[in-house]
Amino acid sequence: MSNSHPLRPLASVSEIDHIHLLSEQLGALVLGEEYSDVTFVVEGKRFPAHRVILAARCHYFRALLYGGMKESQPQAEVRLEETRAEAFSMLLNYLYTGRASLSSAREEVLLDFLGLAHRYGLQPLEDSTSEFLRTVLHTNNVCLVFDVASLYSLSALSAACCAYMDRHGPEVLNSDGFLQLSKTALLTVVKRDSFAASEKEIFQALSRWCRHHEEGADTQEVMSAVRLPLMTLTEMLNVVRPSGLLSPDDLLDAIKTRSESRNMDLNYRGMLIPEENIATMKYGAQVMKGELKSALLDGDTQNYDLDHGFSRHPIEDDGRAGIQVKLGQSSIINHVRLLLWDRDSR
Secondary structure (H helix, E strand, O other): OOOOOOOOOOHHHHOOOOHHHHHHHHHOOOOOOOOOOEEEEEOOEEEEEOHHHHHHHOHHHHHHHOOOOHHHOOOEEEEOOOOOHHHHHHHHHHHHHOOOOOOOOOHHHHHHHHHHHHHOOOHHHHHHHHHHHHHOOOOOOHHHHHHHHHHOOOHHHHHHHHHHHHHOHHHHHOOHHHHOOOHHHHHHHHOOOOOOOOHHHHHHHHHHHHHHOOOOOOHHHHHOOOOHHHOOHHHHHHHHHHHOOOOHHHHHHHHHHHHHOOHHHOOOOOEOOOOOOOOOHHHOOEEEEOOOHHHHOOOOOOOOEOOEOOOOOOOOOOOOOOOEEEOOOOEOOOOOOOOOOOOOOO
């Protein structure tokens, strides 16, 4: 008897997926003269391409190559200004294959590549490149990446750069990349409360930036980012005053503010994480003095006994013994709460 039921193959073989072959075969056309009908000229280099592939992959090229302008003509040559050849070559390879090797690209090429993804509206590519850049931030490149992220309004990448700079403020201030920041990006960085570096270091770094950008630098606006009242009188007189970058009135006002304000009212820098206990291992805190160190920072205020949940320490007359906690980074603390071992409310 014949079986009238349709064939029902296993799910693993019922769907054909040869995307890798498609990618490889289209990739073989990259930079090939065969079948090409448009040529891009970038930094004097010629890039033959296939307009139908570019149009299918990118709305920008669809409008450019099929919009009725001169670029729509057969065998047209399209000159792309303000574009780097190496980055454009990476872009073409991505448009043909859907692949891009980011780890092998030089940093400046990678940032140009990100710029092209932004310019041509390739959102998935822009997101993936931004995500990769967040994983390779270091002191020497974070300022350059932040400048580009600010230019293209890439909020997630900008936030990652700022978080990195907050944790490595002094090193960033002394890096060559800091001198290359645009004025807008520079002020965004140093005006943030969470940019935790000494005011003296910030002043000296901004002084170097002003000298580096001597022509067209608005020194007064840049120097307004310095929180003078946070500096000591010695620093104001021996470091700031000789520079001539701030007026005597500015210094006198700062001295007046410092002398008349309560210490806690000064506009200090440091991380502020609302409603969070920052004296925990989650935020990198360490117990420098005190017993049962891990229990002291576990954040558990409900369950503890003689063996865990608090730190025992002697109280000496000289004041040298006690509990000492080192926070993971400079922070703004609004209150300190101590839980006594017997839950006494003192």
